[in-house]
Amino acid sequence: MKLFLTFILVMALHSGKLLADTPQTAAGEWSISLSAGAGKVTTPLSNRDDLQGYLLPAVSYYGERFFIENSFIGYTLFEKQNWYLDLTGSLNDDGFFFELDGINQFGWWDALGMDGGFNSGDGIEKPVYKDIKRNLSYMAGLSFTWLTDLVEVRLSSLADISGVHHGKEHHLSFRKSYHWQKWQFRWHLGTLYKNKKITNYYYNLRPDELGNNPSWFGLPGGLNYFYGVTLSYQLNPQWAVQAFWQKNQLDQDLLRSPLLRSDHYYSRFIGVRYSF
Template sequence: MKYFFFLLPIYLLLVSPYSMASCEENNEQCIEVGQWDFAVALGAGVITNPVRGGDNVPLVVLPYISYYGDKFFVDNTSLGYTFLEQPKYDVSLVAQLNTERAYFERFHPSNILVSNSFTNESNTPSTPVTNPHPDTGTDSEQPDDATGGDNDKQSPDVITIDDISKRDWALDGGIMAHWYFEEYGKLSILWLYDATGTYKGHNGRIDYSYSLPLGMPRVARLKLKIGAEYKSQKLVDYYYGISTIDTESERHLYNGKAAVNPFISIAFNYRVNENWQIKFSAKQTWLDSGITNSPLIDKKYTSNIFIGGLYEF
């Protein structure tokens, strides 16, 4: 496989460990304070990549790390400070890696399992991104084959990840709020702005989740979530727009537009013993036309699915 896009941060946002920890047996919303949590999920799964020329990403080994203090918290690629906390709601300042760049990153699968693997998903690319000019274009004499693979060639009628200039990582900062309903329901709102000046835009998310404990005692949990992501025009244009820096072909030029992407997800955990859980999770996100109209995109949705075991240290 020629390209391996490090989409692990996207998956971790779906199944991050704070949704699994509870400080009281009868409260699904409660998180244990003052304790570092380390876990590794082992199993099989995939994240689909909507960028033309990119490969889907296999999920086999997924590390987790989190810490929640009285105010400060760390959750994989996110840092936060909770400045307002009440029984029914809380508000935090947050900073986290923007995962859009992950669709354009190239890694070999073996690079996942290296030292400091807990933090590699949030680091900058292994090769510094300094070239503002596009890579060499597609050879017009090559056959019109499907995308992906070491020896695949692209038709001159399409533009792929090989033809465009590099997209940089960005660090977002903003505000996050949660409202809690009874023991199991939660409404979340997140607004973030590009703190690094990479794409000079903003993004947000709103979702409602319902977590239902199963069994007596509560050895299993089913979590359903529905929501939508907002991406500003500047964000979409930076990552999915096509400019003269990317191509000399005028018919491929595209100015990105603001997008609203609805999504739905489901997660199921079954606790086998003190350390092991069986985990299943799946998420489907439908991409707005502001993204899918880009010549760089060849799918109208992204999906991820994972099934396996989770070991908590």
């Protein structure tokens, strides 16, 4: 299960913005590929291990209006020559780090290197701290894409439709692809704002996680940004060599939380891809 979620995390981070284009298929057909190589996503959580994977599946479908890119789903509402408006949905990435690295054994005391037990051995009973658990959430909303000769611009506004935290997030991203013979290069960068319902759900602490004491800190909404590159070489219609790298920078205010050890994380993959 952990390995499967690692795949989904990497794809959620890169769907629609990182992976090099696979060979084009006709409208209404499925595209399936499998990449093998070395992949890694570092974690910003305290005392947690980085996530690693060696296989990277990708599934996509493009109809006249409906499309799927792994966990990214959309429906085109309006389309013109140089812009289009989509109704889209995607997984929120904050929950992956909790789901993937032993949430049932993860508490704030663990993050700080403290003992979370209740028996001190000296006859004094210590509070019982509850293990920390955070759920994945699914975000949906509108996405506007503007196509120019210089860059592709995308603006999205999404809200939680899974009932996990009822938060909202807003994305602004830029990307550009270049093709030369069998080579493709793509760069991308962007920023995203997550409101305080999201930041406090994932990174603040509940009274029952603090021995029925209130949290000593609060988190505002967070302004994050990211940038990355993708490079691929198409050996033949089925096989390609590909690599990508991305840095995600978190808002500095999130470091008020003991659950976080770092204000950034990286994701990268290098390997070969086979398209079915």
